[in-house]
Amino acid sequence: MEEASAPVLPIHAFEEEICHSVSKNSAIVLIGETGSGKTTQVSQFLHKAGFTKDGMIGVTQPRRVAAVSVARRVASEMGVQVGAEVGYSVRFEDRTSRQTRIKYLTDGILLRECLADPSLSQYSVIILDEAHERSLNTDILFGVLKRLMLSPTSKLKLVVTSATLEEHKFADFFGGCPVLKVPGRLHPVKIMHALERPISYLESAVETVMDIHANEGPGDILVFLTGQEEIEKAVKKLTDRVMTLEQGTCQDMLILPLYGSLPPEAQVRIFRPAPPGCRKVVVATNVAETSVTVDGIVYVVDPGFVKQRQYNPQTGMDSLGVVPISRVQAVQRAGRAGRTRPGQCYRLYPQSVFDHELPPVTLPEIQRSSLTGAVLHLKSLSLPGLDVLHFEFLDPPPREALGDALRQLYLLDAIDADGDVTPLGRKMADLPLEPHLARVLLAAADLGSLDEALTVTAMLSCEGVFTQRSDGDRGGSLPDGDGLGDHVMLLQLYRRWEKAGRDPDWCRQKGLQARSLKFAADVRRQLAAAVSKEADVRNGSGREPDRNQKSEKRRDGSTEERTVPLRKALCIGFANKLARRMTKHNGYRTMGEKSQLVQVHPSNARLQVDDDGLLPEWVLYHELVATSRPFIRHCCKVEGAWVDPLVRRTEGLDLQRLSGQPATLGEEAGPGESAKGAKVDRSVSGSGSQK
Ligand code: ADP
Numbered sequence: 001m002e003e004a005s006a007p008v009l010p011i012h013a014f015e016e017e018i019c020h021s022v023s024k025n026s027a028i029v030l031i032g033e034t035g036s037g038k039t040t041q042v043s044q045f046l047h048k049a050g051f052t053k054d055g056m057i058g059v060t061q062p063r064r065v066a067a068v069s070v071a072r073r074v075a076s077e078m079g080v081q082v083g084a085e086v087g088y089s090v091r092f093e094d095r096t097s098r099q100t101r102i103k104y105l106t107d108g109i110l111l112r113e114c115l116a117d118p119s120l121s122q123y124s125v126i127i128l129d130e131a132h133e134r135s136l137n138t139d140i141l142f143g144v145l146k147r148l149m150l151s152p153t154s155k156l157k158l159v160v161t162s163a164t165l166e167e168h169k170f171a172d173f174f175g176g177c178p179v180l181k182v183p184g185r186l187h188p189v190k191i192m193h194a195l196e197r198p199i200s201y202l203e204s205a206v207e208t209v210m211d212i213h214a215n216e217g218p219g220d221i222l223v224f225l226t227g228q229e230e231i232e233k234a235v236k237k238l239t240d241r242v243m244t245l246e247q248g249t250c251q252d253m254l255i256l257p258l259y260g261s262l263p264p265e266a267q268v269r270i271f272r273p274a275p276p277g278c279r280k281v282v283v284a285t286n287v288a289e290t291s292v293t294v295d296g297i298v299y300v301v302d303p304g305f306v307k308q309r310q311y312n313p314q315t316g317m318d319s320l321g322v323v324p325i326s327r328v329q330a331v332q333r334a335g336r337a338g339r340t341r342p343g344q345c346y347r348l349y350p351q352s353v354f355d356h357e358l359p360p361v362t363l364p365e366i367q368r369s370s371l372t373g374a375v376l377h378l379k380s381l382s383l384p385g386l387d388v389l390h391f392e393f394l395d396p397p398p399r400e401a402l403g404d405a406l407r408q409l410y411l412l413d414a415i416d417a418d419g420d421v422t423p424l425g426r427k428m429a430d431l432p433l434e435p436h437l438a439r440v441l442l443a444a445a446d447l448g449s450l451d452e453a454l455t456v457t458a459m460l461s462c463e464g465v466f467t468q469r470s471d472g473d474r475g476g477s478l479p480d481g482d483g484l485g486d487h488v489m490l491l492q493l494y495r496r497w498e499k500a501g502r503d504p505d506w507c508r509q510k511g512l513q514a515r516s517l518k519f520a521a522d523v524r525r526q527l528a529a530a531v532s533k534e535a536d537v538r539n540g541s542g543r544e545p546d547r548n549q550k551s552e553k554r555r556d557g558s559t560e561e562r563t564v565p566l567r568k569a570l571c572i573g574f575a576n577k578l579a580r581r582m583t584k585h586n587g588y589r590t591m592g593e594k595s596q597l598v599q600v601h602p603s604n605a606r607l608q609v610d611d612d613g614l615l616p617e618w619v620l621y622h623e624l625v626a627t628s629r630p631f632i633r634h635c636c637k638v639e640g641a642w643v644d645p646l647v648r649r650t651e652g653l654d655l656q657r658l659s660g661q662p663a664t665l666g667e668e669a670g671p672g673e674s675a676k677g678a679k680v681d682r683s684v685s686g687s688g689s690q691k
């Protein structure tokens with residue numbers, strides 16, 4: 001392990017003040033420029049000052065990649081192994097132990113931990129880090145932690161850290177708690193705007209980097225792009241361009257990508273200084289805007305775009321689109337150039353765009369996301385007197401979005417008609433999956449297709465199984481789902497990989513990422529363990545102990561027949577995401593109130609067609625996305641007979657009762673039982689019990 005010496009950072013001058021303030025107050029807000037040392041140092045200060053004697057320090061991060069990289073950094077500064085005194089916990093990867101005193105974790109994991117231990121008794125201090133990012137989970141944690149802090153028995157301390165100046169909003173939320181400010185040590189950054197928007201910002205970014213490289217003095221370059229694919233493209237273009245440079249005319253260039261699903265080894269390289277005489281160029285997603293600080297950056301290239309999720313509760317349309325950044329983001333990005341010495345920022349858009357077109361601030365995620373998972377979580381916390389519609393949010397989401405979430409949860413059987421979480425809903429919340437997939441696993445356990453469903457869910461939970469090369473060209477030697485869609489294709493693929501002895505060479509030949517498949521196997525193992533906890537409950541209630549046996553024997557027949565139990569389970573989990581083909585052509589109409597005409601996305605595994613060239617009558621889908629026109633993605637063929645009872649459920653649903661009447665929604669429901677006494681399953685695991 002390379003051991004890092006702790007650098008002297010602006011925050012070090014405030015060590016005593018921070019520790020003192022934390023000891024005197026239950027909550028404080030800490031504001032400091034990015035790179036001032038909030039994320040890596042404050043936990044260490046508090047650890048040294050003895051705050052870890054009766055509990056851990058938990059530091060939340062909105063991004064998985066940040067939690068992992070920062071934990072490594074802190075472990076290395078303290079000279080310990082990751083997983084010992086300093087550890088991290090992100091979904092499907094827990095690197096902590098009994099010894100762990102400082103734990104970096106994603107905000108989603110902390111929210112999940114609240115389910116099992118509502119008082120967060122393992123922690124003495126929670127640092128809600130990167131609060132300025134306003135991620136959905138951090139926003140929910142704000143409300144949950146506030147309730148916890150107000151309880152007279154709680155000794156938990158809270159530190160909210162942020163890079164931008166929303167300090168009063170945060171401090172007011174916690175009843176006017178103290179605000180500490182760490183002055184930044186930012187050098188001036190010269191900002192240059194393009195005269196007009198380029199036709200291709202990717203080309204323009206590459207051009208600008210080459211220009212800086214040829215004409216400007218030493219210093220590393222940071223380029224902001226929107227996603228993995230774009231970043232890989234830019235890296236390739238830059239590499240090609242560098243090859244054409246005449247030997248000796250320029251210094252060398254070290255080009256490094258940085259995005260969320262990058263393997264850990266590659267992430268580490270980002271932080272190493274470039275060798276002497278070499279210029280480092282980091283091509284990054286938004287993660288480099290505030291979560292991760294790379295030293296030595298002198299030039300920033302900012303095309304002014306970011307990839308952002310946008311959910312429309314009226315249509316159920318989820319778009320992951322490239323949108324202009326906000327002015328706050330533009331300022332943050334520019335600031336990355338002035339950390340070590342005066343820098344320069346090249347904005348690939350005109351000054352007038354900055355002044356008049358960019359939105360002033362980024363809309364918090366809670367106001368532009370599907371809240372299905374978040375609402376299930378809140379309801380499952382069984383907070384006394386909780387009323388989701390009147391929950392204390394930092395910025396309340398649109399009422400419509402909450403209503404939509406309640407309706408979706410009802411369709412998934414996660415809440416009953418009175419809005420109370422059902423025993424099934426409680427189990428769904430316990431699984432580390434979004435509600436639809438959680439429902440699939442629980443349905444599969446009942447239908448005897450758990451084995452297959454675990455594989456499919458695990459495969460869906462990990463990114464990048466296909467290498468870029470193979471993505472468009474899956475036909476031929478790789479399984480294609482036999483016309484049933486993505487899920488069956490993923491199942492077949494995983495099985496082939498197992499049959500090939502999980503051989504990395506086989507993966508290379510087939511254009512598959514061995515690392516992703518290994519990760520899927522690990523995820524599968526964890527999911528199996530998580531579901532078996534719930535299955536124990538069922539064994540207790542007199543069901544067959546191992547229904548998987550059955551599916552193992554069902555080896556004869558066509559793929560279509562063999563996968564009936566799997567596809568049925570999927571159909572139940574995606575009951576609110578079904579689409580029916582038009583009678584005469586291959587367009588689909590989505591079910592539900594705001595039905596839409598959609599097409600199957602071209603990336604989907606081939607779906608079977610009948611003699612008339614028509615696609616299956618019914619499919620389920622995961623996402624409704626709008627690019628040039630509305631598409632459904634991750635489709636799977638299902639049968640009308642399975643759909644009928646599910647669709648009928650929506651008829652006569654009293655939305656008012658579900659979402660509009662706080663009197664019923666607000667009633668207290670104890671763990672494992674509904675306040676109305678209906679559908680009570682007392683055998684549900686007691687992990688959610690309250691004080
Ligand atoms: P802040 O949270 O205030 O933005 P950080 O604590 O993240 O600041 O960063 C402080 C310094 O620690 C950075 O300037 C950088 O030099 C260093 N650093 C942070 N993370 C890493 C990492 N993963 N690897 C190497 N150095 C890092």
Ligand code: MG
Nearest residue numbers: 038039290291
């Ligand atoms: Mg930070």
